Amino acid sequence: MTSSLSIPRGTPRVQYVADGAQRVFTYPFPIFADDDLQVFLGAALQNTGYAVAGAGASAGGSVTFAQAPENGTAVLLRRRLPIERTSGFLDSGPLPASALNGEFDRLTAGLQQVAGDQDLMLRYADTDLPASPLLPGRAIRQGKLLAFDGAGNPTVRPPVDEEALSTYVPPGTGAVSRPVRDKLSDVVSVKDFGAVGDGVVDDTVAIQAALTSAKAVHVPPGTYRITNTLTLAYGKTLSGTGQTSIIAGSSDAFDLVHIPDGYATLSGLRLENGKAGVRLFGRDGPCVQNTLSDLTLWDPQVGLLFDGYTDPNLPCYWNNVARVLVARPSRHGVWLTRSGAGDTPNANRFHCVRVYSLSAPISGSGFFVEEGRYNNAFVDCEANLSTMAQACFHVGAVTDKTLILNFYAESLGGVPNVLLEAGSVETSILNLFSASAGPAIQDRSGGRYTALNAGYPEKNRLEHSRVTQLTVEALRFDTEYVEPLQGGRVDLDLTSSVYLMSAYGGPVEARLPNAGAANGHSVTIKKTDASANVLTITETGGPGPDGRSVALGNRYDLVTLVSNGANWWIVAANRHPGNARFVEASGLFEPDLNQSLYLVSAWSGAVEVRLPSPGAAHAVGRTVTVKKSDTSGNRVTVTAQGGGGPDSEAIALTGQGHAVTAMSNGAGWHILGRNP
Incomplete structure (x- = not known):
């Protein structure tokens, strides 16, 4: 150490950022010895790997690293002296200047070190109270x-949980943390843009600014007064908390909400006043796939207005409306129309939409499809109107394929429940509840509609409807299997078209209802078991099929029956019981072929059984058997109209039991069997 150093003004520390190549770093302050210099790489104090030069020099020196520090590493060089005094001066002894200078040097260096440490400390300002x-x-x-x-x-x-202040982690497996700022920006509140919601301050600009700035905008509880139309643009969402989130128009001179494009959502709001509560139209783009849900519209002129507008390329299609109440509209509750040369509103869906006038005057209709060419559907909707309304549901002239399902119509006056204008076509009405005193369906379309359970007095139920032309691709029959455990009687209620019945447990009587109560009904009955028990078909209060009971004795025997309101008639069977007729007469007998077996007695004299011409309509394809049943010597001769007989000859039956079986092929009678 030199006897005296010059200690310059400043802080005894210097810092660099390594570039990966530099090995030598200077320090511009004096040190007394190499150990007085601390070397840091980053936050780590180094003890080896470097050499110090310049100790004892007033201008400082340098540090040389054996290897250059890595690029970006902080290199800190600082003087660090122990605050201590190890020397002393004797009384009356020598007092050399070099010793005093050395002590003063160390004191100065120590004070610089303390001052440097204080520069890095938090402290009160000199001017602080x-x-x-x-x-x-x-x-x-x-x-x-x-x-x-x-x-x-x-x-x-x-x-404080600092992580909780800076991040948000939703509950659930797979959730990831997000900055709270991002989480809060998911949904913007209209109050973030200055809306007040006290019903007095004009919040129009604030709400529209929120809608312009964010994709999803929330309306907290409050009454937000607006003086101009709000525009809900493409893909935007405006939602509230239900009845407590109120947007109130200052008058009915303007529409409250415009949706001039597609894929927007409006939900959970109460809209009050306005020329139209919500108007959908294709001004900025195709007005498609918008969603209106859980809304209440109070005191508008028109609740929901679907407008085809002016450009056919920007239609009002495929919009969805659910759970909406339009209360006290002065003109229409829901109105589909076209204000220009655009296409009509088509294929829009309305579910659970209610128009309720609450006895307030209404000049139009609950629902008015003035123009809507194709497939607008109204399901589970309702109109409850005062007596001056035009109709609960009004279908205009420029409409096609309007679907009305489960509609509830009510009025204290003679308001038509459904009014169909001339020009409307293919309106379908299913399950109309008509609680207005007016006509259920006031038809001016000339019958160009279909209805089921929807008219008055005829409810157009399927069982009372007449189908003049029906194309069926897949006809299905309701089938019921019946097997009484011990046989017995089964009363058929005809709720099924086909009865598969088993008599395995004992003989079964299948009793049909009286033909008079089953006009037009067709039923097929088939025996399914292989037992010897008989399935007998009878009729309640009537003679039975074809005027008698029918027995199905074998497995797979079946019969198809139709009632004409007077009798049950057999129209098809696979094992029809054979009909037989006993004839006792002499002379000529001409069978009508209604029976397949004729037992002929010639006891009183010889009998000629003359078959009809083989070409007769009732003979072609018929098979008939004629058998002599008596023991007399009188003959039974079988002939045919026009001469001859079976196989072109008269057949004589001379003894009891003699028989002949013949069939007509349309040209002649041919013998199939003969005895003898």
């Missing part, structure tokens, strides 16, 4: 955060 520097006691500050009270003195506060 007096404040306590004392920390709260250990027991008080343990586990707490340092804070300052109202006077600026140190105090403590409960600990």
